Amino acid sequence: MLVRLLYASRAIDPRPEAIEDILAKSRLSNPTCGITGILCYGGGIFLQAIEGGRMAVSDLYGHIQRDPRHKDVLLLHYEEILERRFGGWTMGQVNMSKINTSILLKYSEKPELDPYAVSGQVSLALLEELMATASIIGRS
Structure with a gap:
């Protein structure tokens, strides 16, 4: 079973x-x-979306929660999925320096990345738009 976690x-x-x-x-x-x-x-x-098998995603999220490189880890969204949206990336990276601030303003009060201030659905919609506008680097 495939799942997506944000x-x-x-x-x-x-x-x-x-x-x-x-x-x-x-x-x-x-x-x-x-x-x-x-x-x-x-x-x-x-802000990260990870997709894969339920156990693999759960294990990775547990690792991230314990990872000393992260703090304030917050689960925003979790769902069972029929297919991957980010299947072309082992871990794609959004190039924040090339983002038009109007995209950020479309989804939040200020032109900055702050997933703590919006819903998980809004954060997922932002990631999908960034993918659609080719704002993502590091495909492999």
């Missing part, structure tokens, strides 16, 4: 090297677990 967290270490390390490790380990997804990072906040 969560937010805050980075302990916001340096670009630390974020790249998280992405690199995800891209190495996720394919062996059947995990796909997308990561949006901006202003020290992660």
Whole structure:
């Protein structure tokens, strides 16, 4: 059974090297677990959708909750799915520097990434729009 989980967290270490390390490790380990997804990072906040088998996604989310590189981990949305929306990515990354602020304003009060201030459905809609507008880098 496939599921999709959406969560937010805050980075302990916001340096670009630390974020790249998280992405690199995800891209190495996720394919062996059947995990796909997308990561949006901006202003020290992660917004991530992960998809895969129920146990694999549950195990990964548990790991993220215990990961010392994250704090304030918050489950935003969880659902059983018929098919993946982010199946083309082992872990895609949204390039926040290339996002038109009007996209962020469409989904929130301010032109900034703040999944803590909106519903999980709104955060998922934002990720889908970012995917549709080709704001995602790091496909493999």
